[in-house]
Amino acid sequence: MKLIETEFEYNKALKRMEEIFDAEPNTKEGQEADVLALLIEDYEEENYKIDSPDPIVAIKIRMEELELKQKDLVGVVGSKGIVSEVLNKKRRLTINMIRNLSDKLKIAVNVLIQEYHLNS
Numbered sequence: 539m540k541l542i543e544t545e546f547e548y549n550k551a552l553k554r555m556e557e558i559f560d561a562e563p564n565t566k567e568g569q570e571a572d573v574l575a576l577l578i579e580d581y582e583e584e585n586y587k588i589d590s591p592d593p594i595v596a597i598k599i600r601m602e603e604l605e606l607k608q609k610d611l612v613g614v615v616g617s618k619g620i621v622s623e624v625l626n627k628k629r630r631l632t633i634n635m636i637r638n639l640s641d642k643l644k645i646a647v648n649v650l651i652q653e654y655h656l657n658s
Contacts, residue, residue, distance in 0.1 A: 539577065541580070547581075551574055554570075555571065558574070592652065593650045593652050594654060596645055597625070597639060597645065597650075608622060615635050627654065627657040628656065629656075630656065636650040636651060
């Protein structure tokens, strides 16, 4: 087995993984599946990397999932005006806002600290 370097090799590895996915651990095929999973993951990380979402977009998506309104973030982020400014990218998130939003919305801090552009 070798590193996956091309899209053809990647597709071939995916097909093989489908064939041996349910292999018993500690068998030849089970060990092959373990190694193949690592090789596939490595190739995907290199070629299909997904960047973290914009923090404000992540907040809005999570609010939608939890069926929350802007008013539900009053006290978490600040006043009604501050919530509006943050969600409209007129004001940056502060450390305290990030901590509070992470706790309330269960969004990873590393997503919320990402750089984003303010609207003028």
